[in-house]
Amino acid sequence: MKLSGSATILLLEAILCLGHRKNIIIDTDIFSDVDDTGALMLAATSSSANLLAVNINYPSTFSAMAVSAILSHYGSPQVPIGTIRPLTNTTFFDDWSFELGEYTSKIAYHFSGGSIPWGHAEDAWDPVKLYRKVLAETEDASVTIVSIGFLDNLSALLNSTGDGYSHHTGRELVSQKVAELVVMGGAYPSGREWNFFGSSPSQTAHAINTWEGRVVFLGDEAGRDVFSGGRLMREGPATDIVRQAYIYYSYFKPRPSWDMLAVLYGIHGLGGFFEFGNEYGYNYVGPDGSNAWVWDESVTEQKFLRLKVDNKTAAAGIDRLLLKGSLSGIKGAGGGSSAPSCEGHLWHEEL
Numbered sequence: 001m002k003l004s005g006s007a008t009i010l011l012l013e014a015i016l017c018l019g020h021r022k023n024i025i026i027d028t029d030i031f032s033d034v035d036d037t038g039a040l041m042l043a044a045t046s047s048s049a050n051l052l053a054v055n056i057n058y059p060s061t062f063s064a065m066a067v068s069a070i071l072s073h074y075g076s077p078q079v080p081i082g083t084i085r086p087l088t089n090t091t092f093f094d095d096w097s098f099e100l101g102e103y104t105s106k107i108a109y110h111f112s113g114g115s116i117p118w119g120h121a122e123d124a125w126d127p128v129k130l131y132r133k134v135l136a137e138t139e140d141a142s143v144t145i146v147s148i149g150f151l152d153n154l155s156a157l158l159n160s161t162g163d164g165y166s167h168h169t170g171r172e173l174v175s176q177k178v179a180e181l182v183v184m185g186g187a188y189p190s191g192r193e194w195n196f197f198g199s200s201p202s203q204t205a206h207a208i209n210t211w212e213g214r215v216v217f218l219g220d221e222a223g224r225d226v227f228s229g230g231r232l233m234r235e236g237p238a239t240d241i242v243r244q245a246y247i248y249y250s251y252f253k254p255r256p257s258w259d260m261l262a263v264l265y266g267i268h269g270l271g272g273f274f275e276f277g278n279e280y281g282y283n284y285v286g287p288d289g290s291n292a293w294v295w296d297e298s299v300t301e302q303k304f305l306r307l308k309v310d311n312k313t314a315a316a317g318i319d320r321l322l323l324k325g326s327l328s329g330i331k332g333a334g335g336g337s338s339a340p341s342c343e344g345h346l347w348h349e350e351l
């Protein structure tokens with residue numbers, strides 16, 4: 001059989017991409033900013049990622065139902081979802097600038113679907129049980145956890161003890177199964193940022209200061225000036241759930257890209273866009289949630305990321321991926337997770 005040139009390229013892409021599927025777990029505080037929705041879309045539609053689970057570290061019922069609606073929209077309704085408890089019916093209200101809109105309840109209602117449809121937030125997994133189950137079932141040293149919110153669930157995972165899923169402690173499971181923890185939080189080399197102080201600074205300090213193994217941080221400064229989402233809102237399909245979340249939230253104004261950058265590093269590594277800001281040292285989180293890099297030459301397992309390209313290039317790369325992801329969410333258009341294609345080039349491609 002003779003393949004046409006374009007068929008050969010598609011076949012090569014499929015082979016190259018399938019070989020690189022990375023096991024990813026996302027821990028998100030989806031609620032008060034909208035980059036979490038883009039991050040979930042990128043992970044759910046990436047042919048380089050195998051999304052194992054999503055845990056939520058903000059206790060709103062609408063956060064849980066919104067995650068389910070997003071995963072379901074992009075053809076991944078089977079991905080298990082866990083959420084922190086006790087649950088509340090809290091919704092976001094921007095009493096700071098009065099500029100930003102609430103989106104989790106609206107997308108959860110209008111796009112209801114997946115394992116936690118409208119009204120069923122209590123069906124979500126306990127996050128620690130979900131971590132333990134998924135880690136126990138997955139190949140050793142193969143999991144990347146991308147934390148794009150608070151660290152409460154990860155602290156609780158470290159403190160967990162043997163159960164029906166594994167006789168190992170949480171700490172043992174992490175050292176056996178987790179290849180890399182990617183954390184959006186803090187500022188580098190030092191500062192004070194929301195994800196570290198906004199929920200429980202002492203649990204952040206516990207998770208970060210006692211984590212053993214490789215950790216890569218993406219700080220406030222790396223995502224703050226990368227404004228994305230504009231193209232998705234202008235050019236994306238009218239039926240797209242993340243486009244709609246962005247419009248509810250920002251009303252057509254591009255937004256900073258912290259969580260999407262962390263997920264993209266988690267899936268694709270440094271690529272052409274990132275470099276490490278350090279060769280050695282480690283992050284130290286204080287009791288108030290502020291953090292500072294400790295320049296200890298004997299520690300080399302922790303890194304912080306710097307953008308290697310300017311903010312326009314990074315934003316354009318994210319905008320291409322958001323647009324492509326939104327097109328794959330169109331039902332019946334050969335989209336969804338059934339027809340993955342390589343998107344790495346969209347991200348790495350220089351303008």
Ligand SMILES: *[C@@H]1O[C@H](CO)[C@@H](O)[C@H](O)[C@H]1NC(C)=O
Pocket residue numbers: 061087088089
């Ligand atoms: C949230 O609201 C729903 C619908 O009114 C209600 O059934 C549910 O019990 C509430 N949940 C919580 C945690 O308050």
Ligand SMILES: *[C@@H]1O[C@H](CO)[C@@H](O)[C@H](O)[C@H]1NC(C)=O
Pocket residue numbers: 152155156159202203206
């Ligand atoms: C885990 O234990 C540490 C103390 O060893 C404590 O500081 C932290 O709050 C605990 N985490 C959770 C989620 O309870």
Ligand SMILES: *[C@@H]1O[C@H](CO)[C@@H](O)[C@H](O)[C@H]1NC(C)=O
Pocket residue numbers: 225226227228311312315
């Ligand atoms: C790049 O950063 C500058 C300075 O913060 C900002 O004004 C501009 O909107 C940013 N551009 C993009 C595409 O993010």
Ligand SMILES: CC(=O)N[C@H]1CO[C@H](CO)[C@@H](O)[C@@H]1O
Pocket residue numbers: 084085126127128129152153156157200203
């Ligand atoms: C199951 C479990 O331990 N969940 C924990 C997740 O984190 C919150 C906040 O620290 C704890 O209260 C929960 O117990």
